[in-house]
Amino acid sequence: MSLTKDYTLNIEKINTSRIGQVDFKNLVFGTTFTDHMFECDYKNGAWQNPTIRPYGPLSIYPSSKVLHYGQAVFEGMKAYKDEKGSIFLFRPLENLKRINISSKRLAIPEFPEELFFEALETLLKMDKAWAQTGVGNSLYIRPFVIANENCVSASPSNEYKFMIIISPVSAYYSGELKVVIAEQYSRSADGGVGFAKAAGNYAAQFYPTNLAKEKGFQQVIWTDSNSHKYLEEAGTMNVFFRINDTLITAPTSDRILDGVTRKSVIALAERDGIKVDVRKLTVTELVEAAKDGSLKEIFGSGTAAVISFVNGFSYKNTLYNLPKIENSYAKRFKKELMDIQYNLAADPFEWRHKVV
Amino acid sequence: MSLTKDYTLNIEKINTSRIGQVDFKNLVFGTTFTDHMFECDYKNGAWQNPTIRPYGPLSIYPSSKVLHYGQAVFEGMKAYKDEKGSIFLFRPLENLKRINISSKRLAIPEFPEELFFEALETLLKMDKAWAQTGVGNSLYIRPFVIANENCVSASPSNEYKFMIIISPVSAYYSGELKVVIAEQYSRSADGGVGFAKAAGNYAAQFYPTNLAKEKGFQQVIWTDSNSHKYLEEAGTMNVFFRINDTLITAPTSDRILDGVTRKSVIALAERDGIKVDVRKLTVTELVEAAKDGSLKEIFGSGTAAVISFVNGFSYKNTLYNLPKIENSYAKRFKKELMDIQYNLAADPFEWRHKVV
CATH class of the missing domain: 3.20.10.10 (D-amino Acid Aminotransferase, subunit A, domain 2)
Known part of the structure; x- marks a missing residue:
């Protein structure tokens, strides 16, 4: 929890939204992502440089610990849009707390709840057009943390990446x-x-x-x-x-x-x-x-x-x-x-x- | 095991070796890597495009399954150089077999042993200068497989990446x-x-x-x-x-x-x-x-x-x-x-x- 209150959330906006290319009637769960994502790195003992930027690939070395030792945790949350266009989260504090409970057991440094929440709300406001109205439609939110030190020895990473990505979804399972x-x-x-x-x-x-x-x-x-x-x-x-x-x-x-x-x-x-x-x-x-x-x-x-x-x-x-x-x-x-x-x-x- | 015998192992060599920048007297385990690495992708039900190329970062989407569900397995092997400059592996067939035993339990498609071995030997021949003589010095070899489909639903990936990276090392533990x-x-x-x-x-x-x-x-x-x-x-x-x-x-x-x-x-x-x-x-x-x-x-x-x-x-x-x-x-x-x-x-x- 090294990040102090005086952090600045950096924002790099997309030039052109990809939303026009999406067929919202035929979404496959968890494969389409909104225009922006949140990323924050842990280095030298501190979370730093929290940034919202265009959704896109990461540059990860093949020696990154997450690829070898599975040192990673995640959360699943949803945001819902009502008929008036307002966006709601459901019990979000439960997820903010739980990701840190998971992190502790995996020897991952905890992430500041306040920053998580600010990043999440900012991201949702920026990408709210991706939420479709209609019961069953939602934005599936995936916060996660990965070990990212470039070292193949089996010990906790000294570097991490906390991210939030968002996927527009319809119902997850169909049938019984x-x-x-x-x-x-x-x-x-x-x-x-x-x-x-x-x-x-x-x-x-x-x-x-x-x-x-x-x-x-x-x-x-x-x-x-x-x-x-x-x-x-x-x-x-x-x-x-x-x-x-x-x-x-x-x-x-x-x-x-x-x-x-x-x-x-x-x-x-x-x-x-x-x-x-x-x-x-x-x-x-x-x-x-x-x-x-x-x-x-x-x-x-x-x-x-x-x-x-x-x-x-x-x-x-x-x-x-x-x-x-x-x-x-x-x-x-x-x-x-x-x-x-x-x-x-x-x-x-x-x-x-x-x-x- | 979809790759047939008539694959071609593609080779892209480095222009300039990084070996001159390495302090072999002060290696930290698993942090320095040789000039080349092996990479082979699994897509559309088949392993394809096996390639040895310069060691460097991968472009991985934040929705890649390995980052969320830990669908990944690895092996640890070593290559040893004798005083005459010959390079030896130790019981390599055990590792070729075991990675596929691990893969099966993790619902990862098996990798052809023959291609694994050819890629490994080719890589070792290309980077043999990185092996230092002297008992205790070796090349630590890390073959691994990661799920790489861009989808955050909790089910086996449809795409994978098999890699081999090599790290010059001295002894792993010191002391008792x-x-x-x-x-x-x-x-x-x-x-x-x-x-x-x-x-x-x-x-x-x-x-x-x-x-x-x-x-x-x-x-x-x-x-x-x-x-x-x-x-x-x-x-x-x-x-x-x-x-x-x-x-x-x-x-x-x-x-x-x-x-x-x-x-x-x-x-x-x-x-x-x-x-x-x-x-x-x-x-x-x-x-x-x-x-x-x-x-x-x-x-x-x-x-x-x-x-x-x-x-x-x-x-x-x-x-x-x-x-x-x-x-x-x-x-x-x-x-x-x-x-x-x-x-x-x-x-x-x-x-x-x-x-x-």
Whole structure:
């Protein structure tokens, strides 16, 4: 947190916007980026030279530590435009804090929250034309930090780059998901980095997720690496189980991400008088509940997808399909969350932050 | 393995070598690189355009997947120059195979071994002047693969870059190490990626290693994440324990790297009539052996450091110092390995590969 309040945020504007070249009706998630990006380097023990400049390639040496040791963390946030053209963030302070929690575990110097927020708001004001109105459309914001010292020894970097890039997106997932309960592979260890949004946590899931995809499933619900008995999270989302009328989700731990959408769902459920049990749920309980019909819903929560509907799961090569139900909690929370995010409803928790 | 035999290795030579600017007496590990590097891109389902070109920066978009999801693997190898100016590799086929084992677990397409080897040998021939004679001097070779698709969705990349960069180095560690036995933090999980040289495995160790360093220790010996009862590896090296005259090292598993130096030490020990027990050793056994004097040596094995001497370990805030001994196994294996590597002794196992 070496940068003092008297920093100057440098701004280099584009000459001509690329927005006219974008087909907003056919966006592929995370592949189109707005005109500007934010960049700030850490060198000689201090964050320095914070700059907003045109989005474009970086010059990175092949010996840069991020390419070898995965010393990198990120965040996922969204900005929403209402019908009047105002831009809102959803609980942004949670992300400002969490990136520094992730950084600490990865031995990355913390980034000043105040500068992060100023850079983010400035960037959003500059590129607000890229936000499309309409529920489901948003700007996906990707703040991230990478180790950038040019040295291939396996030790923490002395240089870093903090960046924010912004991608206009429509909905992340379409349709309902079928998931596999992990029996062999694991996402994280006790005493590991599972709670952090650490780069390496994601690559580690790709191969087992591919195996699930080959069998016709879209995601893996991870279990604890010790016993594979307890349901944890889905890697890009936290997971909720509704048994009868009670909502159950795993407690956060050093293996499970403290999701912003997860905690928002819990708050909404409690407000709405829905019982929430934050406790370890065993795979055995889940299977029993599926068999006796008390398992009503499974859904994921995350920034990119908001709420993902799960309509079946596989465990030990048996597929358990979930029934169609009236009064879905998942649908209810998705609507309640998006109504707040898009300024379509009151905001009793003060989660919405107006940028412009 | 999409590249067929009829590829052409493109070569772009430097105009003027940078070698005259290098102070070979004061090399900092992994910070100086030779004149050329090898680069090959994976696009549209095939490895293509293999090229040796001048070492220099890459143009990488901030949305490149490696910067967000740690989808990257690497290898560590060395080339040694003998007094006659010949250049040798040590068991290079092990590294060619292992990078593809790592790639598979990280959902990265395998790289053709034949092309890897041709590129490596060509590069070494071109930059052989950078190898200094003298035992301890070597060229540290870093082959690596990075995901390089410009997309921030958390799924395997469709584009990759395979590279080889080479750094002239002297010895990696100096002096003897004191280590901490892990009691809380973990390196890897059952069912995880610990056996692979995956980028994220390394960053995950930096913070706990920093905590150890603050207390005056240089490395952490990791234990299993389930119980912290069993000794595993040290993150940048496998670990051997000598109790009385028996050498003990953990069996490889999905948490432990199958080290080339580790298997070479085992082969040398067996040849030399030293009993090797490849088995799980508990921390309790280690502490008991330290207390009753039967623990004679601890050492690490790895490409960068060859053999690292450990002269003490800490467990539950108690420091156990190891005695000085005559007839050190560690010293013996270090000499035997380096004599083979530097063409100073016979090569009964055919580990040495002459490049030029």
